[in-house]
Amino acid sequence: MIDAHSNKGALDYFRWAFIFTAIGLLLGAWVGWQSTGTISGTATVFFICSVLAVLEISLSFDNAIVNANKLKDMRPEWQHRFLTWGIIIAVFGMRIVFPLLIVVIAANIGPVEAIILASVRPEEYARIMHEAHLPIAAFGGTFLMMVGLSYFFNQEKDVHWIAWIERKMARFATVKGIEIAFVLSLILGFSTLLEGEEANVFVYAGIYGLLTFLLVEVVGGLLDASQQTMSAAAKGGFGAFLYLEVLDASFSFDGVIGAFALTQNLFIIAIGLGIGAMYVRSMTIMLVDKGTLSAYRYLEHGAFYAILILSVVMYCQTLVHIPEVITGLGGAGLIGLSLWSSIRYNRRHAQAHADLEAENVKQGAHERLHAGV
Numbered sequence: 218m219i220d221a222h223s224n225k226g227a228l229d230y231f232r233w234a235f236i237f238t239a240i241g242l243l244l245g246a247w248v249g250w251q252s253t254g255t256i257s258g259t260a261t262v263f264f265i266c267s268v269l270a271v272l273e274i275s276l277s278f279d280n281a282i283v284n285a286n287k288l289k290d291m292r293p294e295w296q297h298r299f300l301t302w303g304i305i306i307a308v309f310g311m312r313i314v315f316p317l318l319i320v321v322i323a324a325n326i327g328p329v330e331a332i333i334l335a336s337v338r339p340e341e342y343a344r345i346m347h348e349a350h351l352p353i354a355a356f357g358g359t360f361l362m363m364v365g366l367s368y369f370f371n372q373e374k375d376v377h378w379i380a381w382i383e384r385k386m387a388r389f390a391t392v393k394g395i396e397i398a399f400v401l402s403l404i405l406g407f408s409t410l411l412e413g414e415e416a417n418v419f420v421y422a423g424i425y426g427l428l429t430f431l432l433v434e435v436v437g438g439l440l441d442a443s444q445q446t447m448s449a450a451a452k453g454g455f456g457a458f459l460y461l462e463v464l465d466a467s468f469s470f471d472g473v474i475g476a477f478a479l480t481q482n483l484f485i486i487a488i489g490l491g492i493g494a495m496y497v498r499s500m501t502i503m504l505v506d507k508g509t510l511s512a513y514r515y516l517e518h519g520a521f522y523a524i525l526i527l528s529v530v531m532y533c534q535t536l537v538h539i540p541e542v543i544t545g546l547g548g549a550g551l552i553g554l555s556l557w558s559s560i561r562y563n564r565r566h567a568q569a570h571a572d573l574e575a576e577n578v579k580q581g582a583h584e585r586l587h588a589g590v
Contacts, residue, residue: 234499360464515556
């Protein structure tokens with residue numbers, strides 16, 4: 218396990234995130250001054266970096282919960298690698314390399330030209346990114362939907378939050394491939410709402426997202442001691458690491474694309490979203506160390522419901538624009554409700570346990586009284 222610091226305060230987990238925030242905001246202010254040369258322009262860039270960080274945290278809180286769920290069963294050396302190498306991949310790879318790669322492929326230009334385009338012609342860079350939104354949304358939405366459905370279509374799952382839905386899903390989990398059939402049907406259904414080439418792009422991107430999930434699951438099982446499912450593979454090493462990295466990337470799609478609604482500057486986006494990614498890492502460590510998921514039994518359910526909603530939102534964004542703030546608040550609201558339900562459950566059972574103890578004490582006193590007589 219990650220270091221179990223039972224006496225470690227919540228703020229202690231965010232020390233590096235705070236340091237990274239200070240460095241990132243100072244760097245953002247420098248970029249603002251270099252690009253505008255005015256105090257007001259510098260303040261604007263500083264503000265945008267802050268908003269992007271908050272946006273990333275709100276969109277990725279469910280990511281931290283899912284990461285913690287997988288991470289707690291990983292071997293210690295792979296926990297450490299995910300929290301070191303993984304954060305480098307998350308910040309550098311998904312927030313800098315990924316947007317550049319999209320432009321390289323979409324515009325058929327070289328990486329150096331893409332960097333120059335981002336620096337000199339940010340409006341053209343943003344246009345290319347927005348044009349690539351449809352396949353990204355289809356790919357990422359499909360992958361996340363499979364993640365969410367695989368959690369609920371599980372016949373071994375015996376803890377249910379919204380019981381009337383989850384019991385049925387657990388019962389139907391005995392039907393092999395039911396989640397795949399559901400996702401494929403949804404892909405075909407959404408494609409009928411699009412026209413011409415867009416429909417074909419959506420279908421192909423969705424199928425690639427489905428194949429990526431299945432391939433990661435297969436590779437993880439093969440690499441981790443011949444385990445048959447991804448949940449079992451989470452107990453291993455590289456397979457679980459690979460799964461978490463792809464999952465982390467899928468969560469990042471929405472934030473990276475949405476960031477272009479606030480700024481067209483790639484470097485400002487990288488700073489703002491990078492700050493948010495550091496907080497997600499800190500939240501993940503805290504959730505594992507504190508055993509929060511086991512203490513709050515429905516918290517994980519809320520996160521996976523948020524994942525399913527995010528996947529549907531990504532699908533819907535291929536048809537209409539949905540503000541990222543709605544996505545973030547929706548996910549945070551579901552997680553908040555699951556936390557509240559968990560607290561209520563703990564209180565009820567604590568009271569029931571206290572009543573049972575009191576009844577046992579009363580019964581014991583009654584038996585001793587009769588024995589004395």
